[in-house]
Amino acid sequence: MIIANAQKYIRPNNAVTEYVERFKKVYDCKTLFLTNTGMSAIVDTIEYFRKQYKHVSVEETSYFEVRLLYNGEYEQLPDILDGCSDAVYFCDSTINYDIKALSQRVHENGGILIVDNTSDCIYYNNPLKDGADVVVESLTKYVCGHADMTCGLIATNLDCERPFSDYIAMRGECVSEHQGYMAWRGYLTLPIRMERITETTRRICRRLDELGVKYKYIGHGGVILLPDHERYDMDGLKTFTHCNTFGGVESYWSVTYPYEEPYDFLRLSIGLEPYEELIQDVEQMISA
Numbered sequence: 327m328i329i330a331n332a333q334k335y336i337r338p339n340n341a342v343t344e345y346v347e348r349f350k351k352v353y354d355c356k357t358l359f360l361t362n363t364g365m366s367a368i369v370d371t372i373e374y375f376r377k378q379y380k381h382v383s384v385e386e387t388s389y390f391e392v393r394l395l396y397n398g399e400y401e402q403l404p405d406i407l408d409g410c411s412d413a414v415y416f417c418d419s420t421i422n423y424d425i426k427a428l429s430q431r432v433h434e435n436g437g438i439l440i441v442d443n444t445s446d447c448i449y450y451n452n453p454l455k456d457g458a459d460v461v462v463e464s465l466t467k468y469v470c471g472h473a474d475m476t477c478g479l480i481a482t483n484l485d486c487e488r489p490f491s492d493y494i495a496m497r498g499e500c501v502s503e504h505q506g507y508m509a510w511r512g513y514l515t516l517p518i519r520m521e522r523i524t525e526t527t528r529r530i531c532r533r534l535d536e537l538g539v540k541y542k543y544i545g546h547g548g549v550i551l552l553p554d555h556e557r558y559d560m561d562g563l564k565t566f567t568h569c570n571t572f573g574g575v576e577s578y579w580s581v582t583y584p585y586e587e588p589y590d591f592l593r594l595s596i597g598l599e600p601y602e603e604l605i606q607d608v609e610q611m612i613s614a
Contacts, residue, residue, distance in 0.1 A: 345506035352513065353461065353481040355454055359494055360479055360501040360509065364444060364464020367478030368392055371440055371462050372414055374486075374493050379437065381413035388418050389442060390582070413437045419446045419453055420544050429457030444468075447573070449520045450546050459484055467573030468547065470512035471519055477501060477509045519575065519598065523548040526604065527596045533605055539612060548573065548596035555581050555592035559614030563607045565599050577604060 342360065350358045361367045368389065376382050384396050415432050419425070419441050432439040440460045441453040447468040453461050463469070465477040480490075494500070524546045531543050531550065542551040549572050552558065560568070560579055569578040572595035582591045596604065 341503040342501060342506045345510050348510060349479065352448060353452060353454065355481040356483045357487040358479065358481045359491065360477060360506060361494065361499040362478065362501060363476045364466050364478040365391060366499045367462045367464070367480050368442065369395065370494055370497060370499055371460055371480055372416060374490055375414050375438055379412050379414050383413045383415050385417035385421060387421055388416055392416065414440065416440045419443045419451055425453050425456040425458060445544065445547065445549065449516050454481060454483060465509045467571065468520065469516055470509055471516065471573060471575055472512060473569065473571055473574035473576065475505060475508045477505050520547070522598055523596055526601050529601050530596065530605060530608060537612060550594040550596070551591035552594070553591055555590055558592055558611045560611055563611065565603045565607045566594065571595070
């Protein structure tokens, strides 16, 4: 009986293997997998490792769907670490904690730390270098960068390549050669796009400061979160379009979690359009 390897599909010279090896060099890791979506990368990772630990603990600022999936039981990781050991800990890379110190505490508690790096992306951050055991990332967002395909990534230095690979294969999460190509195509322009997007987003934030508008911004990337989303009029915008994603070359707006306070932000995802066009839309929605 032959068990399919998630990345080789038991076919020789498969192009997916080449893209996996390329991304392994980028993430500087021992083992790397590509999955169909970012969400599948998260769920596959948590489900694989939860069999080896007693608990799953999800940090409160993590991706909404992940918190829902794991029974909505979430809180701040320092509180979790005080009361829970032998667990799979999951958090977002943009949390206001020192990942290096956090990973040390997790390991002292006999646990494993999984970090979602989607909002930072590999251009700005690699949590593996700070002690995270596993990094997951939705390449659909910044890395692919064109909102025209889906792909997820799992990177780790743990010695688990073959059993984890078989687990992903049996869940049907193998990517196609086209997905591998599209992900790598996006990565090649990632530095140029991120520099431009970050520069434009910072300019917009400075204008928001001048207008006295409250917002959240992590300092890089293209996502701005504005509280009290109902106060803004999004009709008649010329550059921003409504789309529930971020990280693309085009600018989008969406409401993150409209039924879950305090996470119901208006999310602006800044693309590559000229600053003048974007700020005109922003000022229009604020004045309205």
